Amino acid sequence: MRQIASRVDTGSAQYAANRDAYLGLVATLRERQQWAIDGGDGRARSIERHLARGKVMVRDRIDMVIDEGTPFLELSTLSGWGQYGNSAPGAGIVTGIGLVHGTPYVFIANDATVKGGSLLPVSIKKHVRAQQIAEEHRLGVIYLVDSGGAFLPLQDDIFPDKDHFGGSFYRQARLSAMGLPQLSVVLGGCTAGGAYVPALSDEVIMVEGIGRIFLGGPPIVKAALGEIVEPDELGGAELHTLISGVSDYLADTEAEAYGRLREICETTAQRRIDDRQGWLDWVEPEPPAYDDEELYGIVSADDRIPFDATEVIARLVDGSRFSAFKPEWGTSIVCGFARIWGHRVGVIANNGIIFSESALKATHFIELCEQRRVPLLFLQNTSGYMVGRDSEIAGIAKHGAKMVAAVANATVPKYTVLIGGSYGAGNYGMCGRGFNPRFLFAWPNSRIATMSAATAQTVLVDIRLAGLKADETTPDQVEALRAEVAEQYETQSDPYYATSRLWDDGLIDPRDTRKLLGFLLDICAEAEVRPLKSNTFGVARL
Numbered sequence: 281m282r283q284i285a286s287r288v289d290t291g292s293a294q295y296a297a298n299r300d301a302y303l304g305l306v307a308t309l310r311e312r313q314q315w316a317i318d319g320g321d322g323r324a325r326s327i328e329r330h331l332a333r334g335k336v337m338v339r340d341r342i343d344m345v346i347d348e349g350t351p352f353l354e355l356s357t358l359s360g361w362g363q364y365g366n367s368a369p370g371a372g373i374v375t376g377i378g379l380v381h382g383t384p385y386v387f388i389a390n391d392a393t394v395k396g397g398s399l400l401p402v403s404i405k406k407h408v409r410a411q412q413i414a415e416e417h418r419l420g421v422i423y424l425v426d427s428g429g430a431f432l433p434l435q436d437d438i439f440p441d442k443d444h445f446g447g448s449f450y451r452q453a454r455l456s457a458m459g460l461p462q463l464s465v466v467l468g469g470c471t472a473g474g475a476y477v478p479a480l481s482d483e484v485i486m487v488e489g490i491g492r493i494f495l496g497g498p499p500i501v502k503a504a505l506g507e508i509v510e511p512d513e514l515g516g517a518e519l520h521t522l523i524s525g526v527s528d529y530l531a532d533t534e535a536e537a538y539g540r541l542r543e544i545c546e547t548t549a550q551r552r553i554d555d556r557q558g559w560l561d562w563v564e565p566e567p568p569a570y571d572d573e574e575l576y577g578i579v580s581a582d583d584r585i586p587f588d589a590t591e592v593i594a595r596l597v598d599g600s601r602f603s604a605f606k607p608e609w610g611t612s613i614v615c616g617f618a619r620i621w622g623h624r625v626g627v628i629a630n631n632g633i634i635f636s637e638s639a640l641k642a643t644h645f646i647e648l649c650e651q652r653r654v655p656l657l658f659l660q661n662t663s664g665y666m667v668g669r670d671s672e673i674a675g676i677a678k679h680g681a682k683m684v685a686a687v688a689n690a691t692v693p694k695y696t697v698l699i700g701g702s703y704g705a706g707n708y709g710m711c712g713r714g715f716n717p718r719f720l721f722a723w724p725n726s727r728i729a730t731m732s733a734a735t736a737q738t739v740l741v742d743i744r745l746a747g748l749k750a751d752e753t754t755p756d757q758v759e760a761l762r763a764e765v766a767e768q769y770e771t772q773s774d775p776y777y778a779t780s781r782l783w784d785d786g787l788i789d790p791r792d793t794r795k796l797l798g799f800l801l802d803i804c805a806e807a808e809v810r811p812l813k814s815n816t817f818g819v820a821r822l
């Protein structure tokens with residue numbers, strides 16, 4: 281496969297300006313990620329209380345479970361950003377993928393230093409999303425439970441609907457029935473809904489002194505029955521492990537519990553991630569020929585100035601080798617085959633607006649990948665499909681629809697990275713969230729909306745003016761309307777606004793893209809060769 285010949289001038293003023301701007305974006309990303317760890321209004325007091333009780337911080341808990349020296353892929357770290365009055369860092373829940381004895385597990389771990397680990401609407405979305413990842417990749421789930429259950433003031437956004445709290449129980453039961461281990465360690469008060477996470481698990485460990493499970497806590501019991509009862513008497517670790525049987529193992533400390541959990545994982549006979557036997561199409565990986573740090577200088581600081589997707593591909597794929605499909609036709613979309621960490625992928629990347637030809641080329645290429653069972657990687661940077669009379673005459677609507685239909689119906693694993701703009705139906709045709717890519721990540725320069733703020737100013741103002749009496753509208757009023765629309769679109773297309781709401785699986789430093797995709801492709805390849813076991817009803821606690 282031929283190697284991409286880069287044309288980037290690393291000595292140019294534009295490269296230096298882009299690079300400086302991007303380093304600023306990465307610094308902001310790191311700063312905001314720290315907010316998820318120990319930031320947020322009133323959090324310092326909660327952290328102090330948590331530590332004073334001898335409890336371990338949520339990310340340290342995960343580190344104590346996973347294989348020493350291995351990384352943890354945390355998802356949607358900045359969920360909750362800018363919502364709930366800055367009081368819900370990470371939406372109070374940490375999710376991600378980590379290795380135990382070499383086998384990947386999905387982790388769902390409550391952060392009790394955020395609203396007592398109770399679940400806000402975004403936390404539920406994050407919990408359910410993690411379970412969806414487990415299902416698609418046939419992974420076991422480890423629940424580190426320290427949660428006050430549903431966040432009661434917002435119960436109508438959490439409780440009754442599909443994929444609300446009940447949906448997470450439904451999924452947990454179904455995952456167990458698929459033969460995927462559901463394992464819980466109880467590390468805090470699990471009340472009402474919170475009690476069902478351990479109760480629905482295959483095996484449960486409770487930590488003495490901090491772990492409690494009850495359907496109704498002491499205040500509810502007092503109100504309902506007039507009984508006054510201490511928390512440990514009602515649902516402590518000893519009670520549930522020695523008497524009720526809701527828990528299977530008692531641990532004196534968190535460290536002991538994680539040791540026991542690792543022992544349980546040894547009995548589940550899952551495959552190691554590095555067991556490549558049976559992988560369909562894998563070769564030894566080769567690093568790209570160009571330094572990934574150059575991505576900072578390639579991505580335009582000014583989003584009105586386009587950048588070449590091929591230069592990005594050259595820094596993501598093995599050996600920078602890329603076999604371009606129809607390179608001289610429909611050039612606003614780049615399609616071609618490459619490898620990432622040894623796995624073959626079909627890459628579809630935007631070079632701006634999607635024209636009819638580009639849409640047809642992408643559709644044809646998706647068909648090839650489907651035919652050859654090659655996973656698809658979409659790199660989004662588009663203002664959408666081409667508008668205008670010429671385009672309509674050329675049938676852009678039907679050609680765009682073919683691409684959208686091909687993406688929707690492709691059954692190969694799909695991965696999406698927003699490397700720039702993600703506007704209009706371009707988001708859909710390029711496998712946005714609604715098209716169920718296995719994972720969707722975004723770079724911190726990305727933007728996502730129906731249209732850019734600049735376009736929206738014209739379109740929305742014109743629409744609204746048509747409803748007003750134009751001759752009675754002053755230039756100042758028009759200007760104010762324009763500013764209002766611009767502000768709305770700028771705020772809502774910001775990548776932090778998107779990631780806060782889980783429109784993606786996280787914002788990533790462009791330099792992490794390749795290794796992240798490599799890890800995800802490993803997990804996917806491993807899942808493809810593992811037969812799914814099903815005993816129909818999963819494991820019920822008896």
Ligand code: COA
Nearest residue numbers: 395396398427428429430431432433469471472473474497
């Ligand atoms: N909904 C809303 N807020 C909740 C909550 C819930 N389910 N559970 C806890 N919180 C909040 C508390 O109000 C408190 O907020 P504050 O810091 O602003 O005062 C914070 O989370 C910490 O709770 P606190 O009770 O001080 O912590 P704790 O560690 O002593 O106890 C719990 C933790 C989870 C055992 C306890 O808060 C509890 O029992 N919560 C209610 C659980 C419940 O009835 N859930 C029903 C779910 S269906």
